[in-house]
Amino acid sequence: MMSIIDLQDVSWRRQNETILSDINWCVKKGEHWAVLGLNGSGKTSLLNIVTGYSWPTSGQVRILDQLFGKIDIRELRKSIGWVSSSLQARIKENERAEDIVVSGKYASIGLAYEEPSEADFEKAFRIMEQMHCSHLTGRNYQTCSQGERQKLLIARGLMASPDLLLLDEPTSGLDFIAREELLSTIQDLIKQDDAPTIIFVTHHIEEIMPEFSRSLLLRDGTVFAKGASKDVLTADKLSQFFDMWVNVEWHRHRPWVSLDERML
Numbered sequence: 023m024m025s026i027i028d029l030q031d032v033s034w035r036r037q038n039e040t041i042l043s044d045i046n047w048c049v050k051k052g053e054h055w056a057v058l059g060l061n062g063s064g065k066t067s068l069l070n071i072v073t074g075y076s077w078p079t080s081g082q083v084r085i086l087d088q089l090f091g092k093i094d095i096r097e098l099r100k101s102i103g104w105v106s107s108s109l110q111a112r113i114k115e116n117e118r119a120e121d122i123v124v125s126g127k128y129a130s131i132g133l134a135y136e137e138p139s140e141a142d143f144e145k146a147f148r149i150m151e152q153m154h155c156s157h158l159t160g161r162n163y164q165t166c167s168q169g170e171r172q173k174l175l176i177a178r179g180l181m182a183s184p185d186l187l188l189l190d191e192p193t194s195g196l197d198f199i200a201r202e203e204l205l206s207t208i209q210d211l212i213k214q215d216d217a218p219t220i221i222f223v224t225h226h227i228e229e230i231m232p233e234f235s236r237s238l239l240l241r242d243g244t245v246f247a248k249g250a251s252k253d254v255l256t257a258d259k260l261s262q263f264f265d266m267w268v269n270v271e272w273h274r275h276r277p278w279v280s281l282d283e284r285m286l
């Protein structure tokens with residue numbers, strides 16, 4: 023496979039507003055990217071383009087080597103796992119944990135008419151083990167904590183063995199411990215031989231683990247910076263990005279950002 027994501031001069035306009043402007047972004051197999059941007063910078067809009075839920079006003083979209091416009095997007099979507107808060111909101115409260123996971127095979131949310139096989143459930147249980155959430159088997163979704171729910175949704179996203187996994191703010195609403203636990207589970211996932219390419223959207227720079235060796239900074243619908251995380255996540259660049267003086271300290275290969283004393 024040549025490229026996982028290849029966007030060329032992609033713009034997306036709505037009414038008279040330009041929401042994404044001239045985005046050029048190439049993600050190769052084996053790379054895992056962090057996507058960073060303030061509220062309203064266009065992160066979700068960008069993911070909608072990647073999954074074919076939005077159509078660019080101009081530019082070219084190639085996902086998993088397939089040129090949009092020439093392929094059946096619904097087929098392609100089976101190779102893309104997507105975890106977002108809008109997905110979370112669509113899960114029924116009384117859905118069983120393992121049914122949520124297995125439903126990822128059908129790109130449905132929970133089970134209605136689908137009849138998964140024994141082997142499907144075996145696969146679901148394997149993935150739940152990998153995501154450290156097999157203890158949730160038999161539990162209702164409503165009884166699961168926010169951290170457990172996120173793990174189930176990631177497990178669901180892995181059920182169809184995707185080539186690309188989009189994690190849109192997977193740590194939102196998690197306490198400090200649950201967050202670190204989820205991050206380390208994602209780290210373990212990346213280390214597997216058959217791991218999908220992961221795009222990790224976050225507001226929190228310190229969540230960018232060393233496995234996310236590349237970062238894309240989005241500001242006002244444009245690419246502010248992209249490339250090796252070490253080069254992009256510097257005090258200089260981030261101060262320009264936030265339009266605020268900030269410091270960056272690296273602890274255990276993760277960047278921690280704080281306001282510079284000039285701002286206090």
Ligand SMILES: Nc1ncnc2c1ncn2[C@@H]1O[C@H](COP(=O)(O)OP(=O)(O)OP(=O)(O)O)[C@@H](O)[C@H]1O
Nearest residue numbers: 036037039041059060061062063064065066067068
């Ligand atoms: N369908 C739409 N029609 C009109 N404007 C839209 C549409 N979708 C998004 N926008 C606007 O585009 C801008 C980018 O929104 P988007 O949701 O992509 O940002 P985001 O970076 O994901 O933000 P957040 O971090 O708050 O989730 C916002 O100003 C939003 O209001």
